[in-house]
Amino acid sequence: AKNAGRNNSVIYEAGLQRLVNERLEIERGLRVALDEDQFVLYIQPQVDHMNHLTGGEILIRWLHPDKGMIPPFNFIPVAEETGLILRLGYWIIEHTFACIAQWHAEGQSVPGQISINISAWQFAQSDFTDQLHILLDEYRINPKHITLEITETALLSDIGDTKLKLALLRKTGFRISLDDFGTGYSSLAYLKDLPLDELKIDKAFVDEIRPGERQPLIESMISIGRHMNLDVLAEGVETEKQKQQLVQMGCQNFQGYLFSRPMAMSDFPEWLKAHMD
Ligand code: C2E
Ligand code: CA
Ligand code: CA
Ligand code: CA
Numbered sequence: 001a002k003n004a005g006r007n008n009s010v011i012y013e014a015g016l017q018r019l020v021n022e023r024l025e026i027e028r029g030l031r032v033a034l035d036e037d038q039f040v041l042y043i044q045p046q047v048d049h050m051n052h053l054t055g056g057e058i059l060i061r062w063l064h065p066d067k068g069m070i071p072p073f074n075f076i077p078v079a080e081e082t083g084l085i086l087r088l089g090y091w092i093i094e095h096t097f098a099c100i101a102q103w104h105a106e107g108q109s110v111p112g113q114i115s116i117n118i119s120a121w122q123f124a125q126s127d128f129t130d131q132l133h134i135l136l137d138e139y140r141i142n143p144k145h146i147t148l149e150i151t152e153t154a155l156l157s158d159i160g161d162t163k164l165k166l167a168l169l170r171k172t173g174f175r176i177s178l179d180d181f182g183t184g185y186s187s188l189a190y191l192k193d194l195p196l197d198e199l200k201i202d203k204a205f206v207d208e209i210r211p212g213e214r215q216p217l218i219e220s221m222i223s224i225g226r227h228m229n230l231d232v233l234a235e236g237v238e239t240e241k242q243k244q245q246l247v248q249m250g251c252q253n254f255q256g257y258l259f260s261r262p263m264a265m266s267d268f269p270e271w272l273k274a275h276m277d
Contacts, residue, residue, distance in 0.1 A: 026075055027078055030088070031084070039088070040061045042262040042263060045275075047259050055112030058115060060088070080119060080120075086121060089118065092116060100145060114145055114146055123155075129168050129169060143172050146174050147175040148177065149177045151179045151184065152183075159190055163195070181225075236256050237259070
């Protein structure tokens with residue numbers, strides 16, 4: 001038994017070593033990726049109950065020269081732990097704005113609200129709002145086109161600072177969405193004091209929807225949003241049944257494979273043309 005224990009710990013340490021090496025490799029890779037622009041912006045359409053487009057969420061992809069497409073799940077956590085998320089987050093905002101500026105230059109109107117995920121670290125930076133202002137000026141972007149998606153954990157880490165920042169951002173013209181609503185530990189007492197525009201119901205809750213079953217939890221999340229006068233958007237909607245139940249519960253906005261998978265930003269104008277009717 002003693003021997004087996006030792007063997008297990010050898011295996012455990014080998015496994016741990018491999019994990020550490022993988023992280024180091026991703027970290028090194030991320031630095032190169034930032035220097036060499038290996039990231040690609042994807043966008044996933046958002047629709048209303050009539051399936052009319054209301055905008056889209058920007059989702060990052062890493063196009064690695066050898067490994068191919070790496071999903072955010074495999075590198076965002078490392079970027080967060082190493083602080084590289086600050087450079088990456090800036091890259092994402094700048095390239096989103098550059099893309100909108102490009103649409104303007106081509107005489108194309110912005111198709112609704114463009115949502116950008118803001119990580120907790122990024123939001124906590126004292127110069128976060130200044131960075132946004134600089135980029136707005138540089139690319140001549142009207143902030144009314146932009147929604148900032150911020151998770152509740154990010155918002156609640158320093159509630160005083162959060163209130164000031166959100167008020168400033170909204171005064172500038174940005175729309176604010178509370179991302180992954182319900183997955184953190186937020187107290188409703190705090191939430192009701194925050195200047196928000198949208199609640200995003202996390203996919204985890206949408207996954208729980210069963211045809212014909214009542215969903216008291218989601219139902220109350222939606223009604224909280226509506227009582228706070230917020231738009232409520234459900235993400236990860238995959239079936240017409242889920243959508244219909246969400247509509248019945250009072251949800252007005254949707255995002256998910258039912259409507260479209262995320263696509264490269266560069267494919268979005270073509271997709272729009274095909275879906276404009
Ligand atoms: P999230 O913000 O909750 O984004 C929604 C995720 O759900 C996306 O995964 C999207 O592709 C996926 N999704 C949407 N509809 C469906 C559906 O109907 N079915 C299924 N199975 N999945 C669906 P993705 O793109 O892999 O992103 C995962 C997470 O990585 C995001 O979760 C977000 O936390 C993070 N992330 C992605 N892009 C960015 C970014 O630009 N900045 C930051 N800070 N984080 C990002
Ligand atoms: Ca999001
Ligand atoms: Ca998120
Ligand atoms: Ca989510």
